[in-house]
Amino acid sequence: MMKLWIRKAFVVIITFMTLGIYIPPTYLNAALEKDGLVSEKPSDNRHTMEDQVVVVEEAYSDVEELDETDSIINTLTEQARMQAISKLGPRIVNQVEEDLLTMILPNIEEVIATIMENADEEERNYFAVSENPTPGYGEKIFHLYDVRTEKDIARFHVRRENRPGEGYWFNFHYHLEEDGFEEHRAIGEVFWDKNTPPKWMA
Structure with a gap:
């Protein structure tokens, strides 16, 4: 009976050691180094290691810059998404949700x-999304603007179009400051129905 118990204990101990659950104490490595049993690494690797550290630091700063830009873009696109859904209102969103999620919102995010990406690095930090879509029949979804100057950079709109024989369509588009907000740049269109759609934000 005792031999069986010892054998089971031995199996458990071996299992722990094999699976890496048991970690030998670090003082064993220190004793090996002190006794000279561990070979020293060649000193000429030191320069290579320093060069690698510099390369890693440069890569890290590039990644950090990209992460900051991506973070700003993600924040703005999330705010834009919320404003677009708010603009349409629950009655419209319930009917056009699939087209909105698969076509319109990704296109808005791509435009933003x-x-x-085309803006100066310093300017990006001051971009914001306006928070008051126009209710009723107005076109404004949101504006992308510079918080320092309060000037619009881009205006995102949606317009209702009643096409004879087809019905109502929602035309999503945007305007840019560079041409005085004159040109309509297409984002996409979503079909509503032959019946008149409700007012925005209804």
Whole structure:
């Protein structure tokens, strides 16, 4: 009976050691180094290691800059998404949700990302999304603007179009400051129905 118990204990101990649950104490490595049993690494590797550290630091700063830009873009696109859904209102969103999620919102996000990438690095930090979509029949969804100057950079709108024989469509578009907000740049269109859609934000 005792031999069986010892054998089971031995199996458990071996299992722990094999699976890496048991970690030998670090003083064993220190004793090996002190006794000279561990070979020293060649000193010429030191320069290579320093060069690698510099390369890693440069790569890290590039990644950090990208992460900051991505973070700003993600924040703005999330705010834009919320404003677009708010603008349409629950009655419209319930009917056009699939087209909105698969076509319109990704296109809006792509436009914002392009505007951000083309902007100066310092300017990006001051971009914001306006928070008051126009209710009723107005076109404004939101504006992308510079908080320092309060000037619009881009204006995102949606317009209702009643096409004879087809019905009502929602035309999503945007305007840019560079041409005085004159040109309509398409984001996409979503079909509503032959019946008149409710007012925005209804």
